[in-house]
Amino acid sequence: xxxxxxxxxxxxxxxxxxxxxxxxxxxxxxxxxxxxxxxxxxxxxxxxxxxxxxxxxxxxxxxxxxxxxxxxxxxxxxxxxxxxxxxxxxxxxxxxxxxxxxxxxxxxxxxxxxxxxxxxxxxxxx
Numbered sequence: 001x002x003x004x005x006x007x008x009x010x011x012x013x014x015x016x017x018x019x020x021x022x023x024x025x026x027x028x029x030x031x032x033x034x035x036x037x038x039x040x041x042x043x044x045x046x047x048x049x050x051x052x053x054x055x056x057x058x059x060x061x062x063x064x065x066x067x068x069x070x071x072x073x074x075x076x077x078x079x080x081x082x083x084x085x086x087x088x089x090x091x092x093x094x095x096x097x098x099x100x101x102x103x104x105x106x107x108x109x110x111x112x113x114x115x116x117x118x119x120x121x122x123x124x125x126x
Contacts, residue, residue, distance in 0.1 A: 003059070003060065003061075003062040004060060006056075006060045006075070006079065006082065007082060009059060010079065010084035011084070018048070018056075019051075021055040021058070022034060022051070025064070027064060029065045029066075030054075030065040033054065033065065033099065033100065033103070034051065036102075036103055037050050037051060037095070037096075037099050040095065040098075040099060042095050046091070047095070049091065049092075049095065050095035050096040050099065051096075053072075053075065053092060053093050053095075053096045054067065054072075056075065056079075057071060057075035057093075061074075061075070069097075069106045069117065072093055072097055073093075073114070073117050073118075075092075075093060076092045076114060079092045079093075080092060093114050094115070097114035097117070098112070098114070101113070
């Protein structure tokens with residue numbers, strides 16, 4: 001398996017990468033997350049961003065949908081610092097984090113929002 005760095009991944013322009021990634025994964029946990037994102041009140045744009053953020057984080061970290069809060073936080077910070085959000089930098093990871101936190105994917109001690117984690121990165125147990 002080839003695992004690109006975040007920089008290598010983000011400098012490429014993928015058309016609907018997340019859609020292809022999701023089908024290839026065939027992962028019931030990922031599918032549950034996608035259903036929760038689809039049912040969220042956010043706009044279609046932010047739903048697509050959440051799906052892309054998770055696909056990109058999983059791809060660049062070479063992991064399945066056991067995405068930890070720490071791993072998603074790293075992805076969001078690195079994407080912001082690299083300027084790879086295509087104008088979306090300040091929102092990278094927010095909806096994905098919210099859905100994972102609300103669904104119980106993250107442990108209870110993890111802040112409910114990415115903003116909370118960014119403001120308090122050394123949360124207890126984190």
